[in-house]
Amino acid sequence: MNRSTRLPVPLEAEVQKSCLKVLEAFGVLAWRSNTGAFRVPGKGGRQRLMRAGLGNGSADIVGILPGYCSVSRSGRFFALEVKRPGGRPTPGQIAWLQGVNQVGGLALWVDSAQLLIDALNYIARCPKDCLAVVTIEDDGHWTLEREDWIG
Secondary structure, three states, X not given: OOHHHOOOOOOHHHHHHHHHHHHHHOOOEEEEOOOEEEEEEOHHHOEEEEEEOOOOOOOOEEEEEOOXXXXXXXXXXEEEEEOOOOOOOXXXXXXXXXXXXXXXXXEEEEOXXXXXXXXXXXXXXXXXXEEEEEEEOOXXXXXXXXXXXXX
16 A cells, blocks of 8 residues: 555544544543643732643543443443554553552543444443453553452
């Protein structure tokens, strides 16, 4: 295939937009979570730095999973880091996602809407007596498994 017939790689913003549509279709209450800093006027005419968002490394999209099974009947915190195809999360982003998973949320990263669809289908098919659990390694690789729930 020559260079002129190669399809362009979607931008991260395009993958995010597709992921938000997928989440809506699965009934996940989700929103884009921007993070950044900006200057605002402060006392005495000095500029003050204001930070916005959930903090360094936080996910691009956050939300609440619907109660697919009896374990998460009332919903469960969900975080999604989105990359363009072939992209990888930074160490800070990996650490943030790992932290969400360690406290009982469900966090992962994807570089395509199809990968998100596959993960959500797996979660939705989880039996009533188990919980979907994500393990994210320090190198960014993640696995989605079912863990028996003993309530």
